[in-house]
Each structure stands twice: as C-alpha cells, then as structure tokens.
Amino acid sequence: MQSLALTSPSLPAAAPTPASGRRLATRVRAAAVSDEPKLNKYSARITEPKSQGASQAVLYGVGLTDADLRKPQVGVSSVWYEGNTCNMHLLQLAEAVRDGIRDAGMVAFRFNTVGVSDAISMGTRGMCYSLQSRDLIADSIETVMGAQHYDANISIPGCDKNRHFTLQMPGTIMAMGRLNRPSIMVYGGTIKPGHFQGNSYDIVSAFQSYGEFVSGSISDEERKNVLRNSCPGAGACGGMYTANTMASAIETMGMSLPYSSSTPAEDPLKLDECRLAGKYLLELLKMDLKPRDIITEKSLRNAMVIIMALGGSTNAVLHLIAIARSVGLQLTLDDFQKVSDQVPFLADLKPSGKYVMEDLHKIGGTPAVIHYLLEQGLLDGDCMTVTGKTLAENAKIFPPLSEGQQIIRRLDNPIKSTGHIQILYGNLAPEGSVAKITGKEGLFFSGPALVFDGEESMITAISENPANFKFTRASLIHSLMKYFIATTVIKQGKVVVIRGEGPKGGPGMPEMLTPTSAIMGAGLGKECALLTDGRFSGGSHGFVVGHICPEAQEGGPIGLVENGDTITIDVGKKVIDVDLTEDQLEQRRRKWSPPPHKVTSGALWKYIKLVSSASSGCVTDE
Incomplete structure (x- = not known):
C-alpha cells in the first residue's frame, strides 16, 4: 500500500477543466500564491486585543508563548473513550494529530465529545440515545470551536456505534459544515477481522x-x-457496515485524506495520516479552502455513488441528508434513487458478501475504487478535496485496483446491475422509505402482516408467559429464534412490522439489528420481510425496509396496519403498499390516537421536540 507521505501537500500546477471546479481551483490557488490570508483570523479575536488580557493570561497559563499567540489555533476533536474497541485508540491518534499540527507551525488544542456504543446498547433502550448522539456531537464540536475561536478543526471520529462510526462521522462533518472553517476528518480506522480455526469473524x-x-x-x-x-483489537467493525460506509463516502466527498477510510486502525499508516493532517490543514488555511467549498451538490453525488458501488449502509441516507443541510444544501430521498438507478452494486463485502475493509485496503483501498469509478465516468473528478487538489488529481497519484482482485467487480459483471438502496413509496409510506436490497433476497415480496408495537412487544407476542418475561437481549433472540424456527407461518411469507421506533416514537429511531440477526440466524432471510419506522444497522441484511415515513408516532399509515393485512413490496416498481383502500385507512385513522411519548424529560425529550422526520435527515437545528 502506498504511503500518504508520497502525496505532496503542495499545490498542483494546473486546474482541471470543468467549469465549476476550474473557478474554485483558480480562486483558492490564486489566494495561495498572492498575499496569504490572515491564518489566525478567528483566534486573533482572543489573542490580539488588549481588552482580552484575561483570555491571553489563560493561554499563557496552558503554556503558550508570545510567538504562539500569533499562530493559527486548531481544535482537535476526538471521540475517545475506553469502553469500546472503535474508540479506545483515538487518544493516541489525537496525540499524533496534535504533534503534526505543531510541526506545521500551528497551535493545537485537543478536546473530546461523546460517543455511544451500539454493540453494547443494541437490543436495549440504550439504543434510543444512539442517533441523537450524532447531533449532540455536532453541537458540542460547534460549541467548543465557536466559543474558543479556533481557526480550524481536525476531528477524529471513532465509533459511537461499536460497528459503525455512523453517528460520530456525520456529527463531525455537520459541525464542520456549520462552522465553515478549514477542516479535515481523520477516520479512526477499521478493525482487523478475528480468526479462529481458519474462520474469520467480526x-x-x-x-x-x-x-x-x-x-x-x-x-x-x-x-x-x-x-x-x-x-481482536481497535477499530470499527470491518465489513461495509455504517462506519466504513460513511468513511468511504466522506473520503470520496473530499473531507478526509486519501486512504483514510480503508487504512486499518492499527496499521502504522494510520499514525502517518494523523501526523500529515496538520500539513494539509495549513495549506487549507493558506488557500482559505473551507468545507462549503468541498461539500457541494456534485461531491455529495460522488458520496452517493461510492455508497451504491460498495453496498453501503442505509444509515448513509439519513446522514448525507443531514450533512447537506449543514452546508445549506437540500438532498432528498429521490436523489438517492436517481444514483441507485445509475450505479451498479460492485463490492463483495460483508454483510452480504465475503470480504472486509482490510481486504479492500490490501488491493488498493478506497483511492483505487475511486480511480476505477472515475475511469468509468461514474464520479465527478472536478470536485475539490482537503488535499488542495481535485478528486481526479488525487486519483492520478495512486495506483489502481490490484490485478486479479476479486473484491470489486467490473461494471460488466456486477453483483446487481443497479444500487442496493431503493427508495419506496406507497400508501404505507407516503413520504418514502429506504430498502436495502442486494439482489439475493429477490425484488418482490407479499404476505400477511405480523405487527409489533415496538421491539419489546415482540417478546410479549411470542412468550408463553408474557407477564413474567424478562427483557434481555439474549432472551429476546432466544425467543425469536424458537418462534421463527417453530412457526411455519413465518416460513410461508409473513411481513414482520415493527412500529413505534421512529425518531419521535422510539425515541431516537433505534436500529433493528436484533430481529434481523434472529431472522438471518434462522436461515429465513428469504422467507420473511421486515418493515419498520426505525432504522437498520449497517450489519443488517435480508429483505428489510426501514425509515418508513410518516412514522407511527406522527400518525403514519404504518400505525394503522393490523395483523393479517396484506403488504406488498415491489422493488421493481418502487412501491410499498398495504392492501387497504383510502376509505379503509381513513376509518382506522379516525379511531387512532397517538400513543404517549416514552419519555417526558431529559435529553431524549428535547430530541423528541426538535427532531425532524427520517426523510429530512432527523436533524434538530431547523
């Protein structure tokens, strides 16, 4: 694997030809060769006025010198904490980033934000805190950066979900977009697979x-x-789950350095990336190249393209919509469908495939995939990146996919001729839903509904003694497995509906990995479908449809479905319907009343009051 050290942070000699990129590149490069902009224009508000003497006294107190007060100040935000393999190494990475910033002649201050481990909280009410932590991360980084007047930011997300850095990464990028100061994201890296007796595990x-x-x-x-x-060690879960999905999308979007998404957490190249980030950030300051120059409609489309090609998580739909809104752009569900119709599913990566991210790293990593997609005309190479070069210019530096590799299929031999993420509408989801269809499950499913009001209610429905049933993850899976294996009607095509798990109803739109794991573990991935107004983990696969809008708590039709109603999912027609007329739905709607909220105080109550729908990215600042 080529080292990042071979990528010079110096500016390229020529700009690309397409118009929008040419104008932006000309502007930022002209700024770099003319009078340099004031690099400490934010921190100068603290370090220069005599009236801010107390502020300066504090900075002297933490060890700054007179010379340091004239330097740009960089906030280094990490999501380090000890209770999770994805995050436990981030303090070491933050130290390397800090040292690189100092070597580049700037001042670095490290600070932390929060994280949540989904692997620990999955299947419990702790999952209600998962999605809301994304916006809490964004808020906290914005708060520290804004209050302390830092000139630039490097964020180091690990995994607030022990498998998928999904919330930490979009949380950091959302903060960068809001602040619009030169910024780089350094991905904490993927975990290596575990091995035992010739088998690989994650x-x-x-x-x-x-x-x-x-x-x-x-x-x-x-x-x-x-x-x-x-x-077996530090890093995010190794398949194309939400962590590696978002890392690949953000690298392709241009907000992290080449190889950031595919370099394993414990590879020495990850520390090299951390040390180099400061040099690149200094160039961004000199060029005055900011997140809103990089995160554009075209670069967001690039992110969607690589998500489809790699078979990424459905969580990316929520997060890219939220990232777009943080920079003042509108991304819709229909934008994802347009890209899905144009981009084939190429990567034989887990959860639906064979390989993990470390395997992709060995054959060229994300830059090699970008190189291939650019060659095929699927990506816009004119988009600027945090290297100070365009995506196409970066791709020229790095080698293509290894000859004879088996992980990334050719366009003429895809796993699926279109993308795996499908946007479905119908009388069950008037505002849309998100399906993850890799092709192995088929494209059509119809059957009677088996309805559960929340994940926990599944236990009550299948337990012989519901009043005495204990709600633990182990007992839930055990009961589900016994039920799915013993109940022949499931094998005849039931559509399992789990509702009341949306952004407000959950609250927090928890993931349904436990039910899907039970279904897949029973070998019933093709025998039944699962629908929810909640989310799915990046590790979920099977015939699954989530993000159903409006959610049940808000009066969506999913809240009106009854056991035995026929539900049809037709991916070819992009339709999800319940076999009820509008009059029948209206009759049920008149009898319906919203269930009481599950919490009425604290952080989750604030989230309920603020959060938008899944189709709008579940943002909390609009």
Whole structure:
C-alpha cells in the first residue's frame, strides 16, 4: 500500500477543466500564491486585543508563548473513550494529530465529545440515545470551536456505534459544515477481522452466533469462540457496515485524506495520516479552502455513488441528508434513487458478501475504487478535496485496483446491475422509505402482516408467559429464534412490522439489528420481510425496509396496519403498499390516537421536540 507521505501537500500546477471546479481551483490557488490570508483570523479575536488580557493570561497559563499567540489555533476533536474497541485508540491518534499540527507551525488544542456504543446498547433502550448522539456531537464540536475561536478543526471520529462510526462521522462533518472553517476528518480506522480455526469473524458474527446456537447450527463452545475472536483489537467493525460506509463516502466527498477510510486502525499508516493532517490543514488555511467549498451538490453525488458501488449502509441516507443541510444544501430521498438507478452494486463485502475493509485496503483501498469509478465516468473528478487538489488529481497519484482482485467487480459483471438502496413509496409510506436490497433476497415480496408495537412487544407476542418475561437481549433472540424456527407461518411469507421506533416514537429511531440477526440466524432471510419506522444497522441484511415515513408516532399509515393485512413490496416498481383502500385507512385513522411519548424529560425529550422526520435527515437545528 502506498504511503500518504508520497502525496505532496503542495499545490498542483494546473486546474482541471470543468467549469465549476476550474473557478474554485483558480480562486483558492490564486489566494495561495498572492498575499496569504490572515491564518489566525478567528483566534486573533482572543489573542490580539488588549481588552482580552484575561483570555491571553489563560493561554499563557496552558503554556503558550508570545510567538504562539500569533499562530493559527486548531481544535482537535476526538471521540475517545475506553469502553469500546472503535474508540479506545483515538487518544493516541489525537496525540499524533496534535504533534503534526505543531510541526506545521500551528497551535493545537485537543478536546473530546461523546460517543455511544451500539454493540453494547443494541437490543436495549440504550439504543434510543444512539442517533441523537450524532447531533449532540455536532453541537458540542460547534460549541467548543465557536466559543474558543479556533481557526480550524481536525476531528477524529471513532465509533459511537461499536460497528459503525455512523453517528460520530456525520456529527463531525455537520459541525464542520456549520462552522465553515478549514477542516479535515481523520477516520479512526477499521478493525482487523478475528480468526479462529481458519474462520474469520467480526461483530456481526457475534450477533448472529446466538441465533446459530439456538437453531442448533453451532455448539455453545463454538459460540463462545466466535465471541472471543470477533473483536481482536481497535477499530470499527470491518465489513461495509455504517462506519466504513460513511468513511468511504466522506473520503470520496473530499473531507478526509486519501486512504483514510480503508487504512486499518492499527496499521502504522494510520499514525502517518494523523501526523500529515496538520500539513494539509495549513495549506487549507493558506488557500482559505473551507468545507462549503468541498461539500457541494456534485461531491455529495460522488458520496452517493461510492455508497451504491460498495453496498453501503442505509444509515448513509439519513446522514448525507443531514450533512447537506449543514452546508445549506437540500438532498432528498429521490436523489438517492436517481444514483441507485445509475450505479451498479460492485463490492463483495460483508454483510452480504465475503470480504472486509482490510481486504479492500490490501488491493488498493478506497483511492483505487475511486480511480476505477472515475475511469468509468461514474464520479465527478472536478470536485475539490482537503488535499488542495481535485478528486481526479488525487486519483492520478495512486495506483489502481490490484490485478486479479476479486473484491470489486467490473461494471460488466456486477453483483446487481443497479444500487442496493431503493427508495419506496406507497400508501404505507407516503413520504418514502429506504430498502436495502442486494439482489439475493429477490425484488418482490407479499404476505400477511405480523405487527409489533415496538421491539419489546415482540417478546410479549411470542412468550408463553408474557407477564413474567424478562427483557434481555439474549432472551429476546432466544425467543425469536424458537418462534421463527417453530412457526411455519413465518416460513410461508409473513411481513414482520415493527412500529413505534421512529425518531419521535422510539425515541431516537433505534436500529433493528436484533430481529434481523434472529431472522438471518434462522436461515429465513428469504422467507420473511421486515418493515419498520426505525432504522437498520449497517450489519443488517435480508429483505428489510426501514425509515418508513410518516412514522407511527406522527400518525403514519404504518400505525394503522393490523395483523393479517396484506403488504406488498415491489422493488421493481418502487412501491410499498398495504392492501387497504383510502376509505379503509381513513376509518382506522379516525379511531387512532397517538400513543404517549416514552419519555417526558431529559435529553431524549428535547430530541423528541426538535427532531425532524427520517426523510429530512432527523436533524434538530431547523
């Protein structure tokens, strides 16, 4: 793998030819060769006026010198904490970033924000805090950067979800977009797969192992061996789950350095990236190249393209919409469908495939995939990036995909001829829904509804003694597995509906990885479908449709469905319908009343009051 050190942060000699990129490149490069802009224009508000003597006294107190007060100040935000493999190494990475900033002649101050581990909270009410932490991360970075008058930012997200850095990464990018000061994201990196007796494992292997144990596929000792070997060190879950999806999208969007998304967390190249980030950030300051110059309609489309090509998580739909809004752009569900219609699914990566991100790293990493997609005319190479060069200029520096590799298919031999993310509308989802269809599940499903008001209610429905049932993740999966395996009607085509799990109803739109893991572990991924107004984990696969809008809590039709109603999902026609007339739906609507909110105080209550719909990105600042 080529080192980032071979990429010079110096400015390229020539600008690309397409018009928008040419104008932007000309502007920023002209700024770089003329009088340099004031690099500390924000921190100068604190460091220069005599009236800010107390501010300066504090800075002297933390060790700054007179010379330091004249330098740009960089806020280094990380999501370090010890309780999670995705985040436990970020303090070390932040130290390397800080040292690189100092070597570049600037001042660096490290600070932390919050994180949530989904692998720990999955299947419990702790998952209600997951999505809201994205906006909390954005708010906290914006707060520190704004209050302290830092001139630029480098953010180091790990994984607020032990598998998918999904919330930390968009949270940091949303803060960058709001602030619009020169910024770079350094991805904490992917975990290496675990190995035992010739088999490879990851965190989703751990989730599915209990289902395999209950179904008799593996012994209890084999199950324990999966758990012991699923997380061998630091880093985000290794497949194309939400972490690696968002990291790849953000690199392609231009907000992180080449290889950031595919370099494993414990690879020495990750520390090289951290040390180099300061040099690139200094160039961004000199060029006055800011996030809103990089995050554009074209670069957002580039992000959508690589998500489709790699088979990325449906969570990316929520997060890209939110990122777009942070820079004043409007991205819609229909934009994702347009890209999905044009871009084939090419990557044989987990959860639906064979390989993990470390394998992709070995054959050229994300830059090699970008190189290939540019060659095929699927990406806009004119978009600017944090290297100070365009996407196409970056691609020329790095080698293409390794000869003979088996991970990324050619366009003439795709896994699926169109994207796996499909946007469905119908009388069950008037404002849209998001399906993840890799092609292995088929494109059509119709069957009677089996309705649950929330994930926990599934337990009540399937337990012989619901009054005495204990709501634990293990018992939930155990009961689900027994139910799915023993109940033949599931195998005859039930459509499982889990509602009341939307942004307001959940609250927090928790993920339904536990039910999908149970279904897949039972071998029923093609036998039943699962619909929800909640989300799905990047590790979820099967015939699944989420983000159904409006959500049940807000009076959406999903809240009116009853057991036995026929639901039809036709991916070819982009339709999701319940077999009820508008009059029948209206009759049920008259009898319906919204359920009481599950919380009435604290952080989640504030989230309920502020959060927008899933189709609008679940943002909280509009």
